[in-house]
Amino acid sequence: MNRECSRNLYDRALSVTPGGVNSPVRAVRPYPFFVKRGDGAHVIDADGNRYLDYVGGYGPLLLGHDLPQSVQSALQSQLADGPMYGAPAEVEVELAEFVTRHVPSVEMIRFVNSGTEATASAVRLARGYTGRDKIVVMQGGYHGAQESTLVQGASGRTSEPSSSGIPSAFAEETITLPFNDAEAARELFEERGDEIACMMTEPILGNYASVPPVDGYLETLRELTEEHGSLLVFDEVMTGFRIGGLQCAQGKFGVTPDVTTFAKIIGGGFPVGAVGGRADIIEQFAPTGNVFQAGTYSGHPLSLTAGLEMLRFAAKNDVYDHVNGLGEKLRSGLTDILADRAPEYTVVGQDSMFKVIFTRDGPRDLKGQCEAGCQQNPDCPRFDYCPKDKTDVDRAETERWERLFWPAMVEQGVFLTANQFESQFISYAHTEEDIEETLEAYKEAL
Incomplete structure (x- = not known):
């Protein structure tokens, strides 16, 4: 993707803003893309690149970028x-x-x-x-x-x-x-x-x-x-x-x-x-x-x-049925992908929130695991491996997530929160087609 305009904006921002950003979580390497506008479930950057948006302003945009x-x-x-x-x-x-x-x-x-x-x-x-x-x-x-x-x-x-x-x-x-x-x-x-x-x-x-x-x-x-x-x-x-x-x-x-x-x-x-x-x-x-x-x-x-x-x-309206249904579909799809590509990783999330944690260990047999993200079910074979607190997440491959996985998803047009720790959000503007596209991107990036 061409991001020349974002690069130039970041260069200007470095001269007038600490680190070129107004919140440290936005300081991705080598530089962030600058958003020009939102469009439904997407954001479009200063260079015209289009991304499926799962940041959602870090949570406020329940309905997406196009307000009713x-x-x-x-x-x-x-x-x-x-x-x-x-x-x-x-x-x-x-x-x-x-x-x-x-x-x-x-x-x-x-x-x-x-x-x-x-x-x-x-x-x-x-x-x-x-x-x-x-x-x-x-x-x-x-x-x-x-x-x-x-x-x-x-x-x-x-x-x-x-x-x-x-x-x-x-x-x-x-x-x-x-x-x-x-x-x-x-x-x-x-x-x-x-x-x-x-x-x-x-x-x-x-x-x-x-x-x-x-x-x-x-x-x-x-x-x-x-x-x-x-x-x-x-x-x-x-x-x-x-x-x-x-x-x-x-x-x-x-x-x-x-x-x-x-x-x-x-x-x-x-x-x-x-x-x-x-x-x-x-x-x-x-x-x-x-x-x-x-x-x-x-x-x-x-x-x-x-x-x-x-x-x-x-x-x-059916806002919560819609976003929660898509969340279930996305977490279920991610669970299936991880079983094949990275069985030690863990899907988490509730309703319209989701995340893949790059945990380092997992059970040998995944039979009977939570089907749509960790529910802290004691009967799940993952229960003893699923993160329970800060220390468990800190032990995950946080650098791999941030330095390799996040940029790979951006290259495929999927905008996720910028580190292993921040949650991601589904909006009313997302569709089943968006979820399928996202799952394909995860397959490629993982």
């Missing part, structure tokens, strides 16, 4: 009425009512501007509500670019910052645990449960290759937090309104947290975030409570209009 007329019309109407007001607008109430109707944990909601702001606000809220300082997060979990969760450390111990610029005092209040390790969680809460304000976790380890929970794990977290007076916070920035449909991942797994954070899909491709949960907790936000949270762009009418109309469209 109802969404476009609502956005145009909002633009005509003015971009923002510095005062409440009806759309804030309408989207709040939609979310509280459908998501099990949400009785009240506060809209903010990003997933990072949502999780940072949730941490402050948990500390204010409980009067405690310690929080618990999962190793490999990602909760935005905020001081309290950009940490690393041994299981159950005080952490250290994982980024320069974060005072160690922030990390000292954060404890990390391995995902899917119920015993480690029990030991921690037995020892320090009365210090812990909240346990924050993604229901699926979405930023670490979509590792799913083992049976009973989320239920254990729910029981421990309730027993010790801590809050259970589900970070559904990625899974919200994608996994489990309108009930989100908490509905799919049948575990109701105290607080839930949202972003991505609830903004329909525009900047957004939200913190929802039990009314007695959310009312601790100012002005009804003493936990300060505010923002000039919070509840931005354009973002909330896009999110509301996208969700209304999803509720009235």
